[in-house]
Every structure is written in C-alpha cells, then in structure tokens.
Amino acid sequence: MLTAAPSRRLPAAPRELARGAAALLVSLLLLPVWQASGAGETYRAAVVAVAERIVLATQHFPLLASFPGLKPPESDFVILATIALTAVSVGIGWRRRVALLLMALALTTAFQTLAAVATIHLESAQEMERSQRIFVLLPLEFRGVSQAKMILYDAQLAVIFVLFLVTSAWWKSPHEGTTPSRLRLVTSVAALFVVLAGSWLAWGRFREADPRHVAAHAKVGHLFWVKRDDAIAEEQYRVAVAGRTTDPEVYFNLAGIAVSRGRRNEAARLLRRCAEVGANPVWASRVRRAFERIGP
C-alpha cells in the first residue's frame, strides 16, 4: 500500500535509480544471449503466430488466409527489462519476485500479441482499400484500432514502470498482511466483462447498420462470387441483404445461388427486389431474362 509514502518510508530515489541502472545493465548483458540463442527470434515468431491465429479465428470478413511481410514487434526490450528488473530486485523474496515476473511477462506478451493483432487489422484494411476499394474497417473503427495499438504500446512501458515500483522496498513492506477481497475482485472483473461485452455487441449492431459496412459485405461477396466460392459469397450477400443493401448485383447473384440450390421461390423474390433496387432498363432486362431461365 502506498500509505507508506506519506509516512516517510520512501526509499532514497538514488538507491532506486541504482537498482534501475543495474537492471538496464543486466538487460544489456542478456541481449546478446537473447539474440544469439534464437530466443528473441522465437519469441517474436510466436507472438506473430498467435496473433495470426487470433485474426484468422475472429476476422469479420473472411479475406485473410496468411500475412506475408508482417513485421514482428520490436518490443522485446520490455521482456529483457522485466527479467532484469526482477533479477536485481534482491530486496524482496524470490517467490514474490517469480510471481511478479510471471505476471509481468504474461501481461507484456498479451499486450504485444494484441498489438500485433491490431497491426494485422490495420495493414490488411489499408491493403483492401488500396487494391479493392473495400473498406473493411469504418473510419471510426480504423482510428479506434490505431488508438488501441498506441495504448498497448504505452501499456508495455507502464509494465516496466509498475514492476519497478512493486519490486521496491517502498511497496513491499506495507503490503504484508493485506488480503485482497476475492469477492470484490470477481465482481469487478465480471462488471468489466459485462461492460465490454455489451459495448462490443452495441458496436456490432451499429456497424452492421452502417451503409458503408453493408457495402463492404456486398463487395466481399462479389469477390467470392467471381472466385466461384458460392458458400462464402452467399454468406456475405445475406449479411448485405439484411443490412438493406442498395446494390442490385447482390440480389441478382444471390438469386443465381438460390437457383443453383433449387430454391426457385427465393430466387424469384430476390430478382423482384433486384428490379426494385436497380430501377433502370439494364437491370430490368437482366431480371426479365433471369425469370425466363427460371421458368414459371
């Protein structure tokens, strides 16, 4: 507890800075070992691999299959600093040090993985916009993901800052004898989870109602339609239809898929909607010919 601070139990800043300098020295000594042993490369590759799996499992548009050219994060200095800091903090018991080290490493790795996930989303969104004119992220989403990436970087530096504080003598002694309230902790985590889940759901609804997002579903559907992947094209077209797309081609192509699967009534309904949305002679002609092919 920080009540120690006002009661003049703060350690001298120079002593703590010497600990910081020792930690920096140790982290620099660890660096050649970290690099030469391949541990650094393995760590970065693992972070990227996990990030890729997360993106593949959670991507909203089924556009990404691999991530060539993704640069691994250059934040492994946080890992080295964390290890070094706990190594030189000899003023506290080794059990507490190991527990803090594991917690810091877990947090840092989680932050770096999430930052890599954000990077993949941002880079793939830019690439899709450049090459296909498909806006897979709304402008607000793009900014939000960029902000999250920056905050995740700040959070990694904050891990070093907090680890330094909690491994100081200042923090340790007043903490003894205190027991965290488990009920309060569980309640807080549950409340946070509910708020986050609710926000996520609300955002999902807001996003699916945005015409630009609906247009993205339509364009992604077209991509898979051209590639003759009817299953994914149908899935994307259905989302676009649910969002009341004004793209007549969506209804027309979806009608084609429905016909190929023997759902003639549905195809007829979609073609009528196509004619309504298209509302021009070209679409009227295409719809008429399609009706002729379907038959009565």
Added chain:
Amino acid sequence: MGGRRFLLLFVVYVVAGGFLLSLPVMEEGVVDPWTRLNADGTAAAARLIGIDAEAHGADVFYGRGSLRVVVGCNGVEALLILTAALLAFPAPWKHRTLGVALGIVAILGVNLVRLVNLVVVAKLAPSWLPVFHVYVWQVLIVLAAVGLFLAWGTYVAHSGPITKAARGA
C-alpha cells in the same frame, strides 16, 4: 489510499491519457508540436557539441544522414506514464501540478539527451543504433520517469503530512 487503488487509477489514467493523446485534435495541437520541439531541440543541442545538424519538421538532418522523431521516441509515452502516476498518487493538487510541470521539462530534457545520443551513435557507430534506440533508451526513458516519480514522492513525503482531502483524492 492503498496500492491497489493507486494501480487502478494509474491504469485508468494511462488508458484515458493514451486515448486522449491519440485523438486527431490532440495529435495536431499537442503531440506534433511537441515532436517538432524535440527535433528542433535535438538539432540545436547537436550543434552545441559540434555536429552540423538541422531540423525540418520532425526530421533531424546531420551530415549525410537523418533521423525522424516519431511516436515512440518523442518522450510522450514516458510523460504520459509519469503524469498518470503523479495524478494517481495521494498528494495535494499543488504538488501534483508542480510534479507534472517539472515532469514535462525533465522528460523533454532527458528525451533531448536521448535524441542527441542517437544522432551521435548514428553518425559514429551506425551498427549500434538499434541497440541504443530500442534496448537502451526505451528502458532508460521509463527509468527516468520512475526516478522523477520517486524524487517527487520523496519531496511530497518530506513537505508535511498528507491531508485527509489529499488522501481521498
């Protein structure tokens, strides 16, 4: 006020501050001018030690090379973390305000030392630049923030008992 409350407030302030600083209006009004100030200061300081340097926007040109001061090496993160800690700590507001004001000056100073050092390393031993840029200075700037926080905390502790109002702040 306990350590957990301090940590909770610290996290809230870091996230909120990071969010605010990444807003377009803050980027244009605060972060970009701060970054240009760093670049200008670096060029001026480099000239003081005999390196012919010039700043254009966020770029620092020296000899045949150049460095660009970008987010991540402009000291904003260290300042954000320090400010979050100062605000989360139970101290009177006048001490917090003083801490933030001195923190801005101190972090700018430390960051200028960092950038001038990087210019020197880039000029004299370019192969060492990644080590200094990432593994030395990223850690050192956070340690500087810790040092400033502890120095400020020591000052607060020696400037009289914490009032009830400040403790509850």
